[in-house]
Amino acid sequence: MTTGVGVPWVEPDAIAPAATGMLARTQRTLRRDPAALFGSFVLFVFLLTAALAPWLAPNAEQGRGATDVGARELAPSWAHLFGTDHLGRDMLSRVIFGARPALLVAVAVVLLAVLVGVPLGMVAGFRGGRIDELLMRITDLFLSFPPLLLAMVITAVLGPSLIHASLALAVSWWPWYARLARGVTQSLRQAPFIDAARVFGVREPIILLRHILRNATTPILVQATVDAGTVILAIGSLSFLGLAAQPPTPDWGLMVANGRTSVVTEWWIATFPGLAIFLTTLGLNLLGDAMRDILDPRSAT
Amino acid sequence: MRGRFRFGLSVVILTAALAAATAGWTASGERHASLQLLRVSSTAAVTTWDPIASFSTEVFYMANVYEPLIWATQTRKGKTTFTPGLASTWSHNGDSTRWTFHLRKGVTFHNGDPVTSADVKASIEAAADHGGASFIWSALKSVVTPDASTVIINASAPARIDLVASSEYDAWIVCKSALEAAAKDSKYWASGRECGTGPYMLKSYTAGTQVVLAGYQKYWRGLKGHFQNVVVQITPEAITQQQMLTSGQIDLAFYPPSENLKKLVASGKFTKTVAPTSETYVAFFNTTRAPLDNKTVRQALSWAMPYANIVKVGAYGLGTQSRGPVPKGIFPWSKTTPQYHQNLAKARKLLARAGHQGGKFTLNLTYAAENQAEARFAPLIKDAFKKVGVKVNLKAILFNQQWAQAKADPTKAQDIFLLLYWPTYSDAGADNLWSLFHSSKKPFFNLSYWKSETYDKLVDDGAAITGSNEAAAQSKYNQAMRMLYNEAPGAYLFDARVALLVPKGLTARGVMNINYPFVAFFYNVKKKG
Amino acid sequence: MLHWIGRRLLSSIVTLFAITTITFVLARVIPSDPAAVYIGPLARPAEIARVTKQLGLDRSVPVQYLAYMRDLFKGDWGSSLATKEPVLGGIMHRLPATLELILSAMTIAVLVGVPLGVLAARMTGRPIDVVVRIGSVVGISMPIFWLGLLMQAFLSGKLGLVPPTSRLDLTTSVLNPIPHHTGFNLIDAAIAGRWATLGDAAKHLVLPALTLAAYPTGLVARMTRASMLDVLNQDYIRTARTFGLRERRILWQLALRNAFAPTLTVIGLSFAYLLTGTFFVELVYDWPGIGQFATNALLNVDYPVIMGITLFGAIGFLSINLVVDLLQARLDPRVRLR
Numbered sequence A: 001m002t003t004g005v006g007v008p009w010v011e012p013d014a015i016a017p018a019a020t021g022m023l024a025r026t027q028r029t030l031r032r033d034p035a036a037l038f039g040s041f042v043l044f045v046f047l048l049t050a051a052l053a054p055w056l057a058p059n060a061e062q063g064r065g066a067t068d069v070g071a072r073e074l075a076p077s078w079a080h081l082f083g084t085d086h087l088g089r090d091m092l093s094r095v096i097f098g099a100r101p102a103l104l105v106a107v108a109v110v111l112l113a114v115l116v117g118v119p120l121g122m123v124a125g126f127r128g129g130r131i132d133e134l135l136m137r138i139t140d141l142f143l144s145f146p147p148l149l150l151a152m153v154i155t156a157v158l159g160p161s162l163i164h165a166s167l168a169l170a171v172s173w174w175p176w177y178a179r180l181a182r183g184v185t186q187s188l189r190q191a192p193f194i195d196a197a198r199v200f201g202v203r204e205p206i207i208l209l210r211h212i213l214r215n216a217t218t219p220i221l222v223q224a225t226v227d228a229g230t231v232i233l234a235i236g237s238l239s240f241l242g243l244a245a246q247p248p249t250p251d252w253g254l255m256v257a258n259g260r261t262s263v264v265t266e267w268w269i270a271t272f273p274g275l276a277i278f279l280t281t282l283g284l285n286l287l288g289d290a291m292r293d294i295l296d297p298r299s300a301t
Numbered sequence B: 001m002r003g004r005f006r007f008g009l010s011v012v013i014l015t016a017a018l019a020a021a022t023a024g025w026t027a028s029g030e031r032h033a034s035l036q037l038l039r040v041s042s043t044a045a046v047t048t049w050d051p052i053a054s055f056s057t058e059v060f061y062m063a064n065v066y067e068p069l070i071w072a073t074q075t076r077k078g079k080t081t082f083t084p085g086l087a088s089t090w091s092h093n094g095d096s097t098r099w100t101f102h103l104r105k106g107v108t109f110h111n112g113d114p115v116t117s118a119d120v121k122a123s124i125e126a127a128a129d130h131g132g133a134s135f136i137w138s139a140l141k142s143v144v145t146p147d148a149s150t151v152i153i154n155a156s157a158p159a160r161i162d163l164v165a166s167s168e169y170d171a172w173i174v175c176k177s178a179l180e181a182a183a184k185d186s187k188y189w190a191s192g193r194e195c196g197t198g199p200y201m202l203k204s205y206t207a208g209t210q211v212v213l214a215g216y217q218k219y220w221r222g223l224k225g226h227f228q229n230v231v232v233q234i235t236p237e238a239i240t241q242q243q244m245l246t247s248g249q250i251d252l253a254f255y256p257p258s259e260n261l262k263k264l265v266a267s268g269k270f271t272k273t274v275a276p277t278s279e280t281y282v283a284f285f286n287t288t289r290a291p292l293d294n295k296t297v298r299q300a301l302s303w304a305m306p307y308a309n310i311v312k313v314g315a316y317g318l319g320t321q322s323r324g325p326v327p328k329g330i331f332p333w334s335k336t337t338p339q340y341h342q343n344l345a346k347a348r349k350l351l352a353r354a355g356h357q358g359g360k361f362t363l364n365l366t367y368a369a370e371n372q373a374e375a376r377f378a379p380l381i382k383d384a385f386k387k388v389g390v391k392v393n394l395k396a397i398l399f400n401q402q403w404a405q406a407k408a409d410p411t412k413a414q415d416i417f418l419l420l421y422w423p424t425y426s427d428a429g430a431d432n433l434w435s436l437f438h439s440s441k442k443p444f445f446n447l448s449y450w451k452s453e454t455y456d457k458l459v460d461d462g463a464a465i466t467g468s469n470e471a472a473a474q475s476k477y478n479q480a481m482r483m484l485y486n487e488a489p490g491a492y493l494f495d496a497r498v499a500l501l502v503p504k505g506l507t508a509r510g511v512m513n514i515n516y517p518f519v520a521f522f523y524n525v526k527k528k529g
Numbered sequence C: 001m002l003h004w005i006g007r008r009l010l011s012s013i014v015t016l017f018a019i020t021t022i023t024f025v026l027a028r029v030i031p032s033d034p035a036a037v038y039i040g041p042l043a044r045p046a047e048i049a050r051v052t053k054q055l056g057l058d059r060s061v062p063v064q065y066l067a068y069m070r071d072l073f074k075g076d077w078g079s080s081l082a083t084k085e086p087v088l089g090g091i092m093h094r095l096p097a098t099l100e101l102i103l104s105a106m107t108i109a110v111l112v113g114v115p116l117g118v119l120a121a122r123m124t125g126r127p128i129d130v131v132v133r134i135g136s137v138v139g140i141s142m143p144i145f146w147l148g149l150l151m152q153a154f155l156s157g158k159l160g161l162v163p164p165t166s167r168l169d170l171t172t173s174v175l176n177p178i179p180h181h182t183g184f185n186l187i188d189a190a191i192a193g194r195w196a197t198l199g200d201a202a203k204h205l206v207l208p209a210l211t212l213a214a215y216p217t218g219l220v221a222r223m224t225r226a227s228m229l230d231v232l233n234q235d236y237i238r239t240a241r242t243f244g245l246r247e248r249r250i251l252w253q254l255a256l257r258n259a260f261a262p263t264l265t266v267i268g269l270s271f272a273y274l275l276t277g278t279f280f281v282e283l284v285y286d287w288p289g290i291g292q293f294a295t296n297a298l299l300n301v302d303y304p305v306i307m308g309i310t311l312f313g314a315i316g317f318l319s320i321n322l323v324v325d326l327l328q329a330r331l332d333p334r335v336r337l338r
Helices: A022-032 A034-056 A060-064 A091-127 A129-143 A149-158 A162-189 A192-199 A204-241 A252-262 A267-295 B018-027 B059-065 B117-130 B161-165 B176-184 B238-246 B258-266 B295-304 B307-314 B344-353 B372-387 B399-408 B429-437 B453-466 B470-487 C002-028 C034-039 C045-054 C061-073 C087-122 C127-141 C144-158 C170-175 C185-192 C195-232 C235-242 C247-285 C290-300 C303-331
Strands: B011-014 B037-042 B070-074 B080-084 B087-092 B098-103 B140-147 B150-155 B200-206 B210-215 B229-234 B252-254 B270-285 B361-368 B390-397 B416-421 B490-503
Touching (some): A034 A091, A034 C127, A060 A091, A091 A129, A091 A204, A091 A252, A129 C002, A149 A162, A149 A204, A149 C002, A149 C247, A149 C290, A149 C303, A162 A204, A192 A204, A204 A252, A204 C144, A204 C247, A204 C290, A252 A267, A252 B238, A267 C127, A267 C144, B037 B238, B059 B200, B059 B210, B059 B229, B080 B087, B087 B161, B098 B161, B117 B140, B150 B161, B229 C170, B238 B258, B238 C144, B258 B490, B270 B372, B295 B344, B295 B470, B307 B372, B361 B372, B361 B399, B372 B390, B372 B416, B416 B429, B429 B470, B453 B470, C002 C061, C087 C127, C087 C195, C087 C290, C087 C303, C127 C195, C144 C195, C195 C247, C247 C290, C247 C303, C290 C303
Parallel strands (some): B011 B490, B037 B252
Antiparallel strands (some): B011 B252, B070 B080, B087 B098, B098 B150, B140 B150, B200 B210, B210 B229, B270 B416, B270 B490
């Protein structure tokens, strides 16, 4: 598991692929655990906001970047719930539109990391031997950079942009998925049903795809949920440094950076976008926790 | 010259807090009788301590440590005049090819050596040979020293040596012994050495963090009534400087964000004065391909440009709209150069005449990501052009990369390039006209890639006669600038200005000088009365 | 054991070698001109050509790589293009400031996180447990640049409780500097017996340290809670209880000692996280450490510094992992080093 910026949480094999009673447990957890409920709610709001931004935003044009110099730096009021920024843009609209790049980047990074990491990890775990050894050395290498540093360096070198930052994050993220997939594959390699499949002459790619991937899907999904939040936090951090999104992208981290110069007086410019990053990450982390509890009854409390 | 400052607009703020500093001192129980420390914060990084190679932001410190033969200053009417530096008097022959400087007597370098004509000769020859701005000495033929206090500079053609000798770069007089030592040891200056005559000596340098200057007690103008020590905290973040200022950690900040200017003035602790700078913002139109190869389209976009809002937002209201690429107050700026003003109807009409009814084309605009002023006003250009049907894609990249891409292949480069530019030395405007729009084989700073033989000739002729006949040169330049208006290879956005917040109880007359961009003369920070 | 350390060191060296190669290759695809960065904003073509030669950038990339590796072994990590200072020296003279910050944050994290984790484990399901659980997720979900900004704006900007930036009052640091022993202002001021200065240094340190502590505190609390729960369910604890050992003693001595090994891993990992977390804190609070050096280099494409910081970060990261593994073997007899 990874949290924060790639710090392992629990070893992959701690998540037992379980199916029985999952639905019941999900319901119970949601009912019992307000944190999980909150997490689901945040995810729901986040997806909804990203999808419906043009309709939700009070001023969609300004959300996309249109300026209104006459209405600069207005404090929050009924007309502008989150106030306006240095260029007179409605901050609520900006924050709402900010959900789009955040979601896009989170999905893109996690998907890329999964697409690269999982097949490699599965092959390594299934075959073992030299291939496994090689993959482990390579992942070791990637994981011996302090978290985020590799991504920072790649972005700085390629030139600051959202696309480069997403690529860079994916590059530093895939090893975690490779390890996760490898762990699951290894634990299943000797399972009776896999042996049976082998005996019946099912070809290796089919075994990997049909039997092992199916069992690996759930832990990967949990991992992806937690990681989505972490990616949003990471990309916000890079944007804040000036290494990721560039204006006029409605990026939350960038908005915090823009509001920094006047945070004491025009506090709303930096506060609300930062709050959006925080709440989204928090929600996804809580949801990931809850999902883990559901999947792994041992860790349930 | 083009700056990579994160904050294009220069604002200097002085606050009191001297008393507070002294109080803090006493509180720690360690008293010092003659304590006088000016605490400054600046974005100015040191790229070298070599006064000859220096061609960057370290001039902020150099100008307090070294002195030139003569200083350039601005009269109230905006004309450049000269005041004595290490030379007390100077003169030139009729055609400006032979300039004689008489050195002030009794001046010593910080190492104790007296200043002689040999030091001056060595400094000028080193600057002309391997200076960072050695091109300013291109007219130099020879330096002759008839006696220890006379220097004769011979030029190969009529030249304004006074402008060169008062330049911000490569005009500092350095002791000969240090120059000789540096010639033998390429790392001589690296450790933070100096050998100047200025009011302050370099006491210590912590790379990238802090510069400490100590007053030179034998300074020829005296140090009584001036700050005895100066500490400069190098802070790349302007917001940090403002915080240090408001919390009383520093007395004087260089380039804090000016959006907070009004609030700081409103606090009642400061009086504000506004002074011009030599920084100017230009938007280059890529003239090598459609649609910007069409003069009428460029004119249309010049009419569509939101100048007033750019000044309001990009310069926090502190700039003035430019007349051509030469900033006001610098030769050959002229009030006869016409200006565009935002007029969307006219812009639409011109676009239609050029065959672009309703706009309907897209342009790529690049600007320096680290320039906050550009980051702020670039979206305004996008919005304004949208109103005449022209779509603008904004792209922020680091200046180095932006510039590298722009120089590589004009036909594949950006459509619009935002540039912050300031001239190298006092004759200045000529440099702006030449560097920004004179044609060249390979693009350098002419990022409109515009080529006009007529323009080139006007600028070349102007430069050739500036030394001998300034009025005639001005008229050539006026014609050149009118051409830039009509042909519109670029839009001339605004000249930046500086706000100086002087705390009650201090005066700062002469701390800023338009001829020395990015310099603060600490010597001129004084107590009132 | 020694054999194990030897093997670990050897594999670490191979890793470092690979990392250096990767960063070098990355650095050489930079689309900007290092010579132009070196000269600064006022670069002229002739000057760029001269510096390109001087920096050896006109040589082929493999030759440059060999030269770089050779210099690296000699302890010459190159010089910053922007400030011209030697990279290794630059890192070293900024190291104490960063270490002071990181160690303070870690101290806060352990002093707050461990007791909270133990408490939560003892009170499973009760309000305090819920608060600790959610609080720890809050800590790890917090954008520290934002937290830092808000704390700075409110506690320093609005209320004026503590200075907003830097490590020491300028008047003190320039005219009456503390004698340099460790580079840690707190310790140096204490050695010199300058209590006013010590207080000043502490005041400057408190906000950055608190900001940086958010993440590791959350992580430590969470891991302590989880491993305590594990331990508390084990037989020997039950046995201890039936023997009538006092609950406090069971909790804080018996259980915590055994639960501490996983927590230690998390502390090590937090350290690694703080290596980059400090970049943001140093930026916001203008803390003159390695993080500032790094962010400036990243934004200016100052590639010798970028490479140096990456290498240094990797060395730090690997050593922390090594130390954690060794300590763990010490603490937990079940862990065997092979």
